[in-house]
Amino acid sequence: MRWDGQARAVTIYVGLVGLFSVYSSRLIDLQIVKHDEYTALAAEKHNHKQTIYARRGIIQDVNNESLAENVPVRRVVADGSHIKDPVAVAEAIASLLEMDPHQLADRLNTQSKYVVIKSGVSEQTADQIRKALQVANLRGISFERDFVRSYPNGQMLSQVIGFIDHEHKGMMGIERSMQDFMQGTNGYRYIEHDRTGRELVPYRGLETPAKDGCNVKLTVDLGLQDILESELDAACAEFKPQNATAIMMRPQTGEILAMTSRPTFDANNPGDATPDQTKNRSVVDMVEPGSTFKIVTTSAVLEEKLVTPDTPIFCENGRFRYAGRILKDAHPLGVLTVHGILQRSSNIGVAKLALQLGETKLYGYIRRFGFGQKTGILLSGEIAGLVNPPHRWSKLDITRIPMGHSVAVTPLQIVAAMSSIANGGKLMKPLIISQITDKDGRPVATFTPEVVRQVASRETTQKITSALKDVVGVGMAKKAAVPGFQVAGKTGTAQKVDPKGGYMQGHYVASFVGFIPADDPKCTVLVLLDDPIRKGGLAFGGAVAAPVFGRIVARAAQYMDLCPTEQIPSSRTLNGSKKTVLAQWNYD
């Protein structure tokens, strides 16, 4: 066969057409058929979603003192696929990270692209590591932004503020209840980087900016908090209670000025704390209130005009048989006025008042004073307490509930109820947050005082206040008195409930709740000590909690610059002329 020119040309032509067809089909395969697959592959290699981190909001007290801050730190991350010499990398950075070089080398000897080496590394250390790696010309270690929460005041107010977990989620207190406001929203941007990993800024894709979290301002005043905590610490050292709670509230507005419990914990080291320490007992614990609860029954009978403050009630000389059981008073008492029943804290007297009132009305007033329902304070874990409806009462309950037995209430409910007596009968919703602002200080939400309901008339509360003044002035709580001021308050001594049933002999929950100045109250304070030990006597509220209350309000009055309402003669003189010096309480 002869190859003539035409045949050769045709062969070459067909060959070329075939070759280009192969190339073309491959191009079509790459560009069209597998377009999405290869685009995704390219994007995976060069495109990256970069997170823009939002800053968590801070917490401040009413005077803008810082309670919770963010400290920026770095998370050290290794990309095993880029580490050629794990031993060299480990030797370069182990000492800076305070880690064992051998263990670190083992961890770096991986093909995994994301290995967290250490979290919470300071910016300064991160810089040193960066420089050490540059000098040794090593790759594969990167630094991610992170932060740790810092609580500058440590233990102070820790149960109210709470803390966050390793994922920066609020676990307790304000950190938890305000989580949605404070956490912010991370932003992101899509970026492309070159083969050295450097971002190609002109090819930035979609970008969504981060939204920083809001700042939270509390109603708490750290000055008053300091007073409350130091006095409660002193009381715990003296009486060694199992636990203790103290709350200070502004009665007109319901603002919480200070709140604390013992035992407590350091919010900077929540891992070291026991559940008992982290508990904010003011809202998550319930106790039998004891005699402080007598204000409810007394207010109810006065409000219903069943009696007047001067109505005489026979107190059965200390022994009152009802429903087959004997109710006793601490001391035998004869005929007392209603005013006197509250002043002398007669169990029998108040039981007789409750019998006049009836179960349904008594229950109604207990609920009106806010017991058996959550106060609505913006703190996590609040409980409602336990107040059974009348159809679940035993025959005996009508005589026990008025003196604060057979009911369980939170310390905050007691303070709120006493504040309603102090402010003319308005039950205020407790406020712990005054304002939420954005990162530039613009208000996002402002919390204003809220009246829940009018629980009693002003006339009634004035009558109760008059009796409560006598509790401190001439009654059972003289140790709660503050020179220069009229103090109104009520002691409470409840026998501790035995988990096995009944009550524990010789174990009490001693409390005192009151307000100052009695006629123009600026603060209501509750001091509650669970099972205190008093040398040389029983741990009654008047003997144990009342003096603590007295010391707290004396210091608080000075801090709040309250003007003494009563003159106290003093030997001090001013410019040679005799002057009257007011308020002589001792700071220490």
Added chain:
Amino acid sequence: MNRNRRKITYSIKFASISKVVVCTALLASVGLTYVYLKNQLHQYGGIQRRLEKEFAELRTNNEVVHAQLASLSSRVVLEKKLAKNSLGLVPIASDRIVRLNQHPDTVRDALRVVSSRGFNQ
């Protein structure tokens, strides 16, 4: 004249050459401009990245300092320092306070009538 001897002139067509040159120059300059602008873009991208990094570092340092400030000026730390340094600072005892005027609470928001009579004597 013999046809082969006829003088044939091939004149240079400047117009068409110019067109080609201009077009080429234009294309070249467009290309170079494109490259130059792209380089500029990358350069400014680099500057932007550097400035963003600096800004982020400043912000971070600011937050670190802010947290340190809050920690150092916290009530607890100040009280510890007070105790440690034994400065002898104690709260003013109440019996050292003499009130000469009405309590400011009652007059804080009210207009106060003042008299300067005898003030200059």
